[in-house]
Amino acid sequence: MKFDEIIDRRDTYCTQWDYIEDRFGKGTKNLTPFSISDTDFKSPEPIIKAIIKRAEHGIFGYSRWNHEEYKGSIENWYRRRYNTRIEKDWIVYSPTVIYSISIILEDLVKNNEKIMTHTPRYDGFTKILKEYQVIEISLLENKDGIYETDFIKIEEEFKIGVKVFLLCNPENPTGKVWSQTELRKLIQLCNKYNVILLSDDIHMDIARKDVTPVLKLDTENCIIVSSASKTFNTPSLGGSYAIIPNIKIRDKFINHIKEKDSLSSPNIFGIISTIVAYNQCEQWVEELNKYITINCQYVVNELNGYKGLKVSIPEATYLMWIDFKNTEIKVDELKKSLVKVGKVAIMSGENYGDKYKLRLNVGCPLEKLKIGILGIKRAVDNCKQ
Numbered sequence: 001m002k003f004d005e006i007i008d009r010r011d012t013y014c015t016q017w018d019y020i021e022d023r024f025g026k027g028t029k030n031l032t033p034f035s036i037s038d039t040d041f042k043s044p045e046p047i048i049k050a051i052i053k054r055a056e057h058g059i060f061g062y063s064r065w066n067h068e069e070y071k072g073s074i075e076n077w078y079r080r081r082y083n084t085r086i087e088k089d090w091i092v093y094s095p096t097v098i099y100s101i102s103i104i105l106e107d108l109v110k111n112n113e114k115i116m117t118h119t120p121r122y123d124g125f126t127k128i129l130k131e132y133q134v135i136e137i138s139l140l141e142n143k144d145g146i147y148e149t150d151f152i153k154i155e156e157e158f159k160i161g162v163k164v165f166l167l168c169n170p171e172n173p174t175g176k177v178w179s180q181t182e183l184r185k186l187i188q189l190c191n192k193y194n195v196i197l198l199s200d201d202i203h204m205d206i207a208r209k210d211v212t213p214v215l216k217l218d219t220e221n222c223i224i225v226s227s228a229s230k231t232f233n234t235p236s237l238g239g240s241y242a243i244i245p246n247i248k249i250r251d252k253f254i255n256h257i258k259e260k261d262s263l264s265s266p267n268i269f270g271i272i273s274t275i276v277a278y279n280q281c282e283q284w285v286e287e288l289n290k291y292i293t294i295n296c297q298y299v300v301n302e303l304n305g306y307k308g309l310k311v312s313i314p315e316a317t318y319l320m321w322i323d324f325k326n327t328e329i330k331v332d333e334l335k336k337s338l339v340k341v342g343k344v345a346i347m348s349g350e351n352y353g354d355k356y357k358l359r360l361n362v363g364c365p366l367e368k369l370k371i372g373i374l375g376i377k378r379a380v381d382n383c384k385q
């Protein structure tokens with residue numbers, strides 16, 4: 001199985017493997033990392049071949065994204081995979097998803113206007129939101145382990161005034177996939193109170209439950225920002241896109257990128273990889289999903305119930321959200337023990353808003369994952385309970 005292949009990523013300027021010390025401190029270079037959300041898998045062969053062919057051309061002058069091949073590949077992906085019709089004119093290139101969110105908020109949210117979002121949440125959101133008034137809605141786990149939002153609180157706050165709801169669909173780090181019923185309810189509230197729904201769908205393709213893009217349900221007040229980079233493991237090639245049906249918001253976005261921030265030429269490798277990924281690599285995504293589900297099942301078999309740990313298969317993403325509250329181990333003690341005894345670099349839930357969780361990246365060969373699981377067990381065994 002191709003996803004089993006262990007490929008040495010060290011000495012490739014790789015954030016996950018070469019810069020462990022940046023996140024876990026001095027002397028942690030030799031830990032096995034399960035941290036930042038990229039994978040240890042090679043991109044699909046058609047992407048690699050297309051990149052090599054373009055690299056061999058040898059001329060890397062300024063480039064363009066506003067053409068049929070790029071926009072058509074995205075439009076096609078949404079139609080085939082999500083049964084969602086988007087118009088090519090709605091698509092705008094952007095260097096990264098987080099950059100898109102940042103400029104959309106800058107363009108739309110003025111003075112004391114408020115942004116609503118969930119907690120726990122992706123730390124990239126938290127960094128952007130620092131400069132804004134934010135209303136947090138807690139995602140709460142029900143008895144079946146499914147995360148739910150609080151529509152009553154959402155409506156109460158909408159009544160007072162919210163400009164943008166920043167959603168993550170599926171959610172990082174909980175892996176929640178928003179159901180059509182939930183999305184309809186949220187969209188109905190957004191329309192009623194004139195709130196823009198900005199949905200970050202970067203994790204949409206790696207899922208164990210059907211994902212609905214918000215634009216399938218409504219095009220009036222919704223925007224999607226996404227990228228092929230998580231699915232196909234290409235974030236260092238650069239490139240993402242925003243899908244903005246509202247022409248005024250879209251024009252502001254394009255103006256912001258081109259005129260204010262002077263970003264006109266995309267990275268050609270990001271453009272090529274997106275076109276090839278979306279046109280030729282759907283079968284690869286099916287296989288990737290199967291492999292990740294097997295990894296998730298392995299983690300659940302090994303860790304759920306182990307000395308009080310609690311973990312279930314997430315509805316989406318290659319990120320697992322492990323609860324250690326019932327172990328009664330102190331947060332700092334476990335963090336230290338994971339590094340010193342377990343020899344593993346695993347993100348603390350503190351980064352996302354829940355200190356009693358660990359976020360484990362299972363986008364890796366099973367052989368590496370086994371090292372991680374042994375490390376977690378050793379670390380837990382070493383702590384006082």
Ligand SMILES: Cc1ncc(COP(=O)(O)O)c(C=O)c1O
Pocket residue numbers: 037095096097098099122124168172200202203227229235240
């Ligand atoms: C929800 C979410 N959005 C955005 C990103 C980052 O995307 P980009 O590098 O395109 O900004 C990540 C990466 O982990 C993510 O999890």
